[in-house]
Amino acid sequence: MTCDLARQSFSLYLYGELDFQQEQELEQHLDGCAVCRVSLEDERNLHGALDAVACQPSAELLQASRRELRLTVGQLASRRRGRWDWLHAWFNQVSFWRPLGAVALVAVGFFGARVWDAVSGTPPAVLRVRNLQSSPQGHVQLVLEEVRQKTVHGDLDNDQIRAMLLAAASDPSDPALRARTLDFLKAQSEHSDVRQTLLQALRRDPNPGVRLKALEALTPFAADPETRRALTEVLLSDENPGVRTMSVDLLTGEMDTETIGVLQELIVRESNPYIRQKSLKALREVNASIETF
Template sequence: MKCEHYREMFLDQKHGMLGEAEQAALQQHLNSCAACREELAAVQLIWNKLGEIAMPEPSEKMELKFHAMLNDFKQAASEPGKLTSWKERVKQLWQLQYRMPLAYAILAVVLGIGATLLLQSNSRQQQQLQAMQTQLHELKQTMMLAMLDNPLASERIKAVSYTSDIKQPDKMVIEALLETLNNDPNVNVRLSTLEALSQMGNYPEVRSGLIQSITTQDSPLVQTTIADVMLKLQEKRAVHPFKELLKQKDLDEVVRQKIKTTIGKLI
C-alpha cells in the first residue's frame, strides 16, 4: 500500500479506532518506512501544540467579525444559491482538517469565542441573541453534515456525536443520519448513528426511516441494536420488517432469537 493510505490512519490510531489487523499493518509499515515515522512524529507534535493553545479572550473587533460572519450566513439563508455556496466553503475547510490540523483548531476557537459572546449578551440584546443562537444552530448542523463526508471513520463518529448539541435537527440532518445508517461501510459509525437516531424517536420521519432500515442491515451488531431501539420506542410497525428479516437463511442465530423475542414483545 502507498504511504498516503497509512498516513490517513494516523488520526484513527490516535482515537483508538483501528482494529487489531489495521494497527498491526500500520506498525509494520512504520517499522520499515522512515518517511512515515517522521510524518507521524510531526503530526503528534502539532496535536500536542494545539492542546497547549489557550482560549483567547474575545476582543471588540472579534465580536464584530463574529457578528459579520453570522450576518453573512443569514443573508445566504435567504437566497438558496448563496446558502449552498456558503455551506460548500465550510465543507471544504472542514475536509482539510486531517491534512491541516490548524484549520480544525481555528474553527473550534471561533465557535468557542462565539459561544462566549452569546453568554456575554445582556438583557438589551435578547432579540439579537436569539437570532445569533438560531444561526449558530444552523452552523453546527452545516459542519456536522460536512464531517459526515470525512474519509476517516473516527471523524464521522465525531460528527454523529455532535447531534446531541442539536436540539431540533432539520430534515437535512435526519436524512443524512439515515443515509449514514444505511450505507456507511464502518459498523461502528452505523452503531453510533443508530444511537443518535434513537434519541430522536419523537420525529415521525426518524421512526419511518429506522423501520425501513431494518431489512437493509447486514451486521449482526446493528441488527440486534436496531431491535433494541424498536422495542424501546414500542414501534409495532417494525414487526413486519422483522418477520421479513427472519426469512433470510443466512441470518445469524443469535440475531434470529433476538428478533423473535422482540416481535413477541411488540405484538
C-alpha cells in the first residue's frame, strides 16, 4: 500500500468502515511508516474537532416541539371524528331523537364505566395480557401488563433521579440513551453506586461509544485501584482500538510495577500499531524492559 492510498483510507478506518482486508493492509503499512502514523493522528484530531461543533437541541425546544405536535394531532383527530357530523345533523332535525339519544348516552356511559372499571381501571398506554385463568363461577381472571410513559424532572443530585439514571444506563434497547445517561452521571461519579455503574458499563456494555463515555467519566479516578483493574481488563480484552487507546492513556498517566507488567504483555498480543507504540513509549520513559522474562 502506498502512503497516498493509506491516507485516503484513514477516515473510513476511524469510522470502522473498511473491510477486513483493507484494514489489515492499512495496519501493516502503518506498522512500517512513521509519517503515516502522524497523519493518522492528525485525522483523529480532525474527527475530534468535528465533534466539537455537534449541535444538541435544548430541552425547551424539545418540549415546545412536543406541545405543538400534540396540539396539531389533537386537531386532526377531532377533524377525523367530525366526519360523523352528518349523523349529528340528522339527530338535530328529528327532535324526539335528542332526549332519547341523551338517555342512551348516559346509560352507555354508566354501564360502560362500571364494566371498564371491573376489567382494568384507567385505560393504560399499552396493555398486554400476560396470563389468564378461569374460575368455578365461570369468570375469567386476566393478568395484565401495562406500559405507561411518564416524564419526571429533577436535579442530578436527587436520589430518585439518580436511581432512574442508573437504571437507564443499563437499558439494553438503546445505546444512545445509555451514552447520554453516562454523560449525566459523570457529574455524580463521586457516588460509589455511580462509579460501579460506570465500571460495569466499561467492562460489559456491548457498544464501544458507551464504553468510551464510561472511560471519559472514570478519567478522574484513574489512580483508584478498582478503576485500574477495570482499565487493565479492558486494555487486554476490548475489541475496539479507541477504547484500548484511551485505556492505555489513563493507565500510563501513573506508572506502577503492575502497569509495567500489563504493558509488557500488551506489546506481545496487541495488533494495533498505534497502541503498541504508545505502550513502548511509556515503557521507555520509565526505563522498563519491553519484554517479559
